[in-house]
Amino acid sequence: MNDEVIGMNAEIVAVGTELLLGQIANTNGAYLAQKLAEIGINVYYQTVVGDNPERLETALRVAESRSDIVMTIGGLGPTDDDLTKQIVAAHLNEQLVVDAAAQKKIDDYARTSGTLKTSNNAKQALKINHAVSLTNHNGFAVGDLYLNAHGTDYVLLPGPPSECLMMIDRELMPHLKKQLHGDVVFKSKVLRFVGVGEAQLVTDLQDLIENQTNPTIAPYAKTAEVTLRVTATATDEQAATALVDQTITQIMARDGEYFYGYGDDNSLASVVVNQLIDRKLSITAAESLTAGQFQGTIGSVPGVSAVFPGGFVTYANEAKHRLLDIPNTVIEHFGVVSKETAIWMAKQAREKMKTDIGLGFTGVAGPDELEGQPAGTVWIGIAYRDQAPEAFLYHFTNGRQVIRERSVMSGLNLVRQRLDAD
Amino acid sequence: MNDEVIGMNAEIVAVGTELLLGQIANTNGAYLAQKLAEIGINVYYQTVVGDNPERLETALRVAESRSDIVMTIGGLGPTDDDLTKQIVAAHLNEQLVVDAAAQKKIDDYARTSGTLKTSNNAKQALKINHAVSLTNHNGFAVGDLYLNAHGTDYVLLPGPPSECLMMIDRELMPHLKKQLHGDVVFKSKVLRFVGVGEAQLVTDLQDLIENQTNPTIAPYAKTAEVTLRVTATATDEQAATALVDQTITQIMARDGEYFYGYGDDNSLASVVVNQLIDRKLSITAAESLTAGQFQGTIGSVPGVSAVFPGGFVTYANEAKHRLLDIPNTVIEHFGVVSKETAIWMAKQAREKMKTDIGLGFTGVAGPDELEGQPAGTVWIGIAYRDQAPEAFLYHFTNGRQVIRERSVMSGLNLVRQRLDAD
Numbered sequence: 001m002n003d004e005v006i007g008m009n010a011e012i013v014a015v016g017t018e019l020l021l022g023q024i025a026n027t028n029g030a031y032l033a034q035k036l037a038e039i040g041i042n043v044y045y046q047t048v049v050g051d052n053p054e055r056l057e058t059a060l061r062v063a064e065s066r067s068d069i070v071m072t073i074g075g076l077g078p079t080d081d082d083l084t085k086q087i088v089a090a091h092l093n094e095q096l097v098v099d100a101a102a103q104k105k106i107d108d109y110a111r112t113s114g115t116l117k118t119s120n121n122a123k124q125a126l127k128i129n130h131a132v133s134l135t136n137h138n139g140f141a142v143g144d145l146y147l148n149a150h151g152t153d154y155v156l157l158p159g160p161p162s163e164c165l166m167m168i169d170r171e172l173m174p175h176l177k178k179q180l181h182g183d184v185v186f187k188s189k190v191l192r193f194v195g196v197g198e199a200q201l202v203t204d205l206q207d208l209i210e211n212q213t214n215p216t217i218a219p220y221a222k223t224a225e226v227t228l229r230v231t232a233t234a235t236d237e238q239a240a241t242a243l244v245d246q247t248i249t250q251i252m253a254r255d256g257e258y259f260y261g262y263g264d265d266n267s268l269a270s271v272v273v274n275q276l277i278d279r280k281l282s283i284t285a286a287e288s289l290t291a292g293q294f295q296g297t298i299g300s301v302p303g304v305s306a307v308f309p310g311g312f313v314t315y316a317n318e319a320k321h322r323l324l325d326i327p328n329t330v331i332e333h334f335g336v337v338s339k340e341t342a343i344w345m346a347k348q349a350r351e352k353m354k355t356d357i358g359l360g361f362t363g364v365a366g367p368d369e370l371e372g373q374p375a376g377t378v379w380i381g382i383a384y385r386d387q388a389p390e391a392f393l394y395h396f397t398n399g400r401q402v403i404r405e406r407s408v409m410s411g412l413n414l415v416r417q418r419l420d421a422d
Numbered sequence: 423m424n425d426e427v428i429g430m431n432a433e434i435v436a437v438g439t440e441l442l443l444g445q446i447a448n449t450n451g452a453y454l455a456q457k458l459a460e461i462g463i464n465v466y467y468q469t470v471v472g473d474n475p476e477r478l479e480t481a482l483r484v485a486e487s488r489s490d491i492v493m494t495i496g497g498l499g500p501t502d503d504d505l506t507k508q509i510v511a512a513h514l515n516e517q518l519v520v521d522a523a524a525q526k527k528i529d530d531y532a533r534t535s536g537t538l539k540t541s542n543n544a545k546q547a548l549k550i551n552h553a554v555s556l557t558n559h560n561g562f563a564v565g566d567l568y569l570n571a572h573g574t575d576y577v578l579l580p581g582p583p584s585e586c587l588m589m590i591d592r593e594l595m596p597h598l599k600k601q602l603h604g605d606v607v608f609k610s611k612v613l614r615f616v617g618v619g620e621a622q623l624v625t626d627l628q629d630l631i632e633n634q635t636n637p638t639i640a641p642y643a644k645t646a647e648v649t650l651r652v653t654a655t656a657t658d659e660q661a662a663t664a665l666v667d668q669t670i671t672q673i674m675a676r677d678g679e680y681f682y683g684y685g686d687d688n689s690l691a692s693v694v695v696n697q698l699i700d701r702k703l704s705i706t707a708a709e710s711l712t713a714g715q716f717q718g719t720i721g722s723v724p725g726v727s728a729v730f731p732g733g734f735v736t737y738a739n740e741a742k743h744r745l746l747d748i749p750n751t752v753i754e755h756f757g758v759v760s761k762e763t764a765i766w767m768a769k770q771a772r773e774k775m776k777t778d779i780g781l782g783f784t785g786v787a788g789p790d791e792l793e794g795q796p797a798g799t800v801w802i803g804i805a806y807r808d809q810a811p812e813a814f815l816y817h818f819t820n821g822r823q824v825i826r827e828r829s830v831m832s833g834l835n836l837v838r839q840r841l842d843a844d
Contacts, residue, residue: 020465022452022453022455022456033442044474045471045477050466287714291726293721294714296715299713310710310713310741315731323732366724
């Protein structure tokens, strides 16, 4: 290895007693491993070790013996426990030196806030001599990228996820891509799908997934959605993008109806709400089994107030009658978990709130059955603009919380489909 | 070490490429580490390695060199990738032998279902010779507890969480407790606190936390709550429980006002809703910044329908006026983010839904400020039975989702305090 090309096998060493004891999950490590895989760096081992100097030292020695590059996460903070940088520097026979930009940031903050103790925080402005500083956009602790002409490369990242993930995205990845392969460019896009299971998607795309090596297609299933990551390599950005886009065209021809958006940080709620904002269409809901969770979910999107005036949580039948003026005879005759009740809820919510779109959620969250229907039976009604209101039946499984979450996602998907067709 | 006493330092080695690449989280490892901590077994390292025989072998060798007991998770299944047991057995110079009970279970299932291929599954009925079998209550793969007179002890657990967690609880922990210390019993209780920060709680209890070794007190902070785990050892269950309870009494004398319940799987929503059910007190809410999330949260508790008829999401001012009959002059005069508006929301929601308790949430979720007030400014109103309605001001930080989540927890805490005082 020379000092211009970074190694291809990385080991992630996460530092922190709370991680070790399982009190918090190692989400940083998982995220970093995913990002490294995208650019072709292999992670063969991940290690978790507590805030203990000797055992961290042992973990580093083991990692060095089997990996080209060691990436530590955690232990860069202001307290006495935070020793990662000190230990790695000693290990590399390097001094710690002040990173002027980071020191200025701490000084500026101390001056304006008046509460920060500069002395405690000075430590966070130190970097390993001869390392490239990785700027911390959400905190004070500087990260390090140390390219070692004589041995293992080192990357040091902070522990708090808000700091770590942003440093990976904005600082580490661009540096690594530049180091890596000289003239090879990686391009990767994430496609998000809803209303289709992973098994079906993989079957639909089996030949593409199995026979292609560039781009590669990696599926990943979440509670109520599936993502595909399409990654290509080429000699320039344009060629890599063209490869990715060709494969996306093939995927879309088969499963485009389930596609709702691009990107790792995207969500169906965000896509739907932003479409509603763009098209100036307002929305409301009347919720029974979801009890406010649909509205709470669209409420998580900044700017939603432009299209969402509010709505109803009608858990009891009496509330459906009183808040929404649904005739008692409807519920008595058809049952509360019925197509008719779902349609009435959607229609009345829309009318009462004077919105373009109204949704109605009624069903059995469980654990007990209701009206003889098993947990997971859900009707979702939608009243979309001047179209005749409709309702759809779902059968969900896997417990109360998953049933409610899938109901929310399915409601959002109904809105997405109407918007696409409109 | 002899073959009757198990080692006190464990290393967890999780096996699986999906874990390594961050596609699934290592929840098994976290759970196992917590359980081991409760009985006084230290976990100093956790390692994750892919489904690769050479690298698993390397990980085992490293783990052996620094830990008394190595616990593997994963790689016990029926496919060719599943090699953990084979590799550990070779490593220990032991044969694999058929576990008769596990083989019978596979044969019985194959006979009745007609679909299971016995040949593929036979592998899962193998155990390491001289190991104690750990029964799999949710699958076919047998686990192993291998007490090694000449070196490192081994525990082998299956990868699927439903199989792994049950094997830990029902098989591994009873065995370890029996092996461990002979006649020493561990007792551990988790106390949950809300409305107090970790820093304050630790300061209040500093002398207890620092000077006590039996019981120990371990604090842990989550988004809007703090837990303390109190763990004691003694020669019998009763003595251990007495030690734990004495310490709990001391903790309660100082911070009892913030305590809301016991247990790892407990939640404030569950405690509050179950108290409401027990006392037959009904509840509703009118939500602005939380947009249904408070109601969605209490809706997550089974049985809530007995005390929660429904409520209002009043995001726009117009909705506050129209659904709740709050005079426009109140909002115009005092502002929508104000004590008065919060009180009106709580009061009117309670009146309209004819419940015992009404809450009102109004505030600035962000990212933008509102009425000149910064993101995080939140008023929560409560109308409790016949008491005069009140409202409380909060200043939360850390972004839109955390602000909304803390608002929900603070609303629940207001109800808890009223119930305690009533």
